[in-house]
Amino acid sequence: MTTTRRRFVQGGIAASALTAAPASVRAQTTPTAARTIRAVLHGDLRVFDPVWTTANMTSYHAAMVYDTLFGVDDKFEPKPQMVSKWSLSDDRKTYNFELRDGLRFTDGTPVTARDCVASIRRWGARDGGGQHMMARLADTPIKDDKTFQIVMKEPYSLAVEWLAKAATNACYIMREKEAQTDPNQQITTILGSGPFTFNQDAVVQGQRYVYDRNANYVPRSEPAVFTSGGKVVNVDRVIYENIADEATAIAAIRAGEIDMIEYPNVDLLDTLSGEKAIKLEVLNKQGQLGWARVNWLHPPFNNVKARQAMLHLIHHTEVMKATFGDEKYFRGCSSLFGMGTPMENDANIDWFKGGQNIEKAKQLVKESGYDGRPVVVLHATNIAYMNNAATLIAQWMRQAGFNVSLQASDWGAVITRRAVKAPPDQGGWNVFFTSGSVNAFGNPVALSGHAANGEKGWFGWPTDEKHEAFRDKWAAAANDAERKQIARDMQQNAWDFVPHMYYGQWFQPAALRNLTGLIGMPELIPFWNVKKG
Known part of the structure; x- marks a missing residue:
């Protein structure tokens, strides 16, 4: 069935086998349009587990609701994210990590070293870099709630590079409970550590996916650069709108009903000419x-x-x-x-x-x-x-x-x-x-x-x-x-x-309407740092 603008605005009935955060930590009021970003991304969000699949849409979702131990800057160099400090032994076999203060999941419970180790081990079973590292792993001892180690059997210098990468599969930190799921099976609960919460009550499966600002998230103090630095959320809600019909999406952004199209049909870009509120920008410069x-x-x-x-x-x-x-x-x-x-x-x-x-x-x-x-x-x-x-x-x-x-x-x-x-x-x-x-x-x-x-x-x-x-x-x-x-x-x-x-x-440009601060980078569409209007 072709999506029309009327159907897009009206929505439908949500259906999902997933559970999200408890209702007490979900948004209780509907944010204003001025504090809401509506984005049409490249496809539907069918899978919510960033370990089980390498689908980019799943990684976009995961970057909203989970954080990572390390991020990368615009030179693709690793930078501490959830980690406050780390070191590598002189023999390049033992990595020491300490988590920064204030890390909490969306239900308010603290992120611990046990959560991090379980997440690393699950991710390492599926990711290319992770598999390479795990094949040489001796142990992952937990020292206390905030400190843990990665101990290798042989000298190894790439662990932080793998933990920092934004390319799928990225090492997102989830609760130990979810991270203990067989990596060949999908998780069924979304309770994250990142700057947004997944608002399951507002989801319309196949049409709309809703993310609210996570009040429990404490960003880093540094400026946001790619996936590193302070992931400051400047809006109350981000909505992924799944509009398969490209002409409908173009009409919607012209009418101000949506704020972004990740991949607008290049044959329709001329229809946006003369729209002062809309700019075209290639976000992934490498393509x-x-x-x-x-x-x-x-x-x-x-x-x-x-x-x-x-x-x-x-x-x-x-x-x-x-x-x-x-x-x-x-x-x-x-x-x-x-x-x-x-x-x-x-x-x-x-x-x-x-x-x-x-x-x-x-x-x-x-x-x-x-x-x-x-x-x-x-x-x-x-x-x-x-x-x-x-x-x-x-x-x-x-x-x-x-x-x-x-x-x-x-x-x-x-x-x-x-x-x-x-x-x-x-x-x-x-x-x-x-x-x-x-x-x-x-x-x-x-x-x-x-x-x-x-x-x-x-x-x-x-x-x-x-x-x-x-x-x-x-x-x-x-x-x-x-x-x-x-x-x-x-x-x-x-x-x-x-x-x-x-x-x-x-190298396909995105269409942006009245959005500033969107970080153009490979792998992700990050909605932290973005302002509307």
């Missing part, structure tokens, strides 16, 4: 990278030739033009680490230099021994770039000889289905399309999707021992020059075994 994941567990992509075929059949420019039109908004991407990152290199990219080659893809499909079975391609229709990528790439896959079964749903359903490891004809899948911040792709260890550790890894579950050895070597490198050479070697190997594919890199 977003379109990402195609294939399932290694089942045919045909358990065969390297079939994966190599995908490299040759994807035409980056055509996929990007379908969504963004003007080439000032996009570029192709040949590097495993994204274009413009410190690890970008040109190793083993002849497949990219040669452009789309359907005949070469046909040859590789034939060599793979593909038997004609349906190839299940998950098709998220409610996000423009995913919709266009699936439509075009499925067409090229058919031309190369794949029997494509294009299965349409919204992005929320894709998030759920991509976790299924069963064969495609039993509810699984072969291909899905997503995206991530280019900044995240620049780190071969921290990004979960760079892992090639099989079923322990991220959706798609690629396996390559040589790749994993390169990741370990990169993490242990003494300097950036050494890391760059290792990254080059890693890319040389990766584009041979093909862990995944890309379909373009883009």
Whole structure:
């Protein structure tokens, strides 16, 4: 059903299996429009657990309701956030952490070292950097309510970098009770440590998600820079409005009914010209990278030739033009680490230099021994770039000889289905399309999707021992020059075994109405520091 402005204003009935903070700590009155920000973000919020999924919408939600032990500044350097002070022993094996004063959950109970250790351990089971750290972990002793340690089996200098990162999965601190949930199962209670509370009573599932200022949150005294510093909340409420129809969203921001559109349709941007209250701003200066994941567990992509075929059949420019039109908004991407990152290199990219080659893809499909079975391609229709990528790439896959079964749903359903490891004809899948911040792709260890550790890894579950050895070597490198050479070697190997594919890199502006102080950064849309009017 198409969303209309009337339906947007009226809303509907809330439905959710989650519980939130007790009613006594939720907002009891409706804030004024002047103290409320309404934002249309890139998709629906289907999953609320930032450990269980890497979906950006879930991380946006988590950054509102949870805090982190460390944040990053605009140079991506770690800064203490919930931590007041920390140290690393001379042998680089023991990290000591002390929490700052005033940390409380939204129900008023104090945040303790036990909560932090439980959160680290749960996060470490799923995150790329976390898994790398946990594989070398000896213990996490708790000294008292405010102090704890991370003790490593060997010298290790990256723990704080992993704890600080804003890229999914970020290490958000939740109560020990929730953090003891199996990391492969979703939490069912949202009770956070961050600058906002999740107002479950006001939620309209599929349409509206409501966050109120957390009266129990004590921000740091430093200025807010990216995810570091004082997360000062200047409004009473932030509402994520899920408006799938792009023209409806544009009409709503022009009418003053919403205050932000994260990804306005570039074809409709001209309709905002002349609106003095509205400005267009690229918030993620490094851009977003379109990402195609294939399932290694089942045919045909358990065969390297079939994966190599995908490299040759994807035409980056055509996929990007379908969504963004003007080439000032996009570029192709040949590097495993994204274009413009410190690890970008040109190793083993002849497949990219040669452009789309359907005949070469046909040859590789034939060599793979593909038997004609349906190839299940998950098709998220409610996000423009995913919709266009699936439509075009499925067409090229058919031309190369794949029997494509294009299965349409919204992005929320894709998030759920991509976790299924069963064969495609039993509810699984072969291909899905997503995206991530280019900044995240620049780190071969921290990004979960760079892992090639099989079923322990991220959706798609690629396996390559040589790749994993390169990741370990990169993490242990003494300097950036050494890391760059290792990254080059890693890319040389990766584009041979093909862990995944890309379909373009883009820089799409957000539309903001009467908002100031919004921190433009990769990975998140932070609503602390923002003022309205």
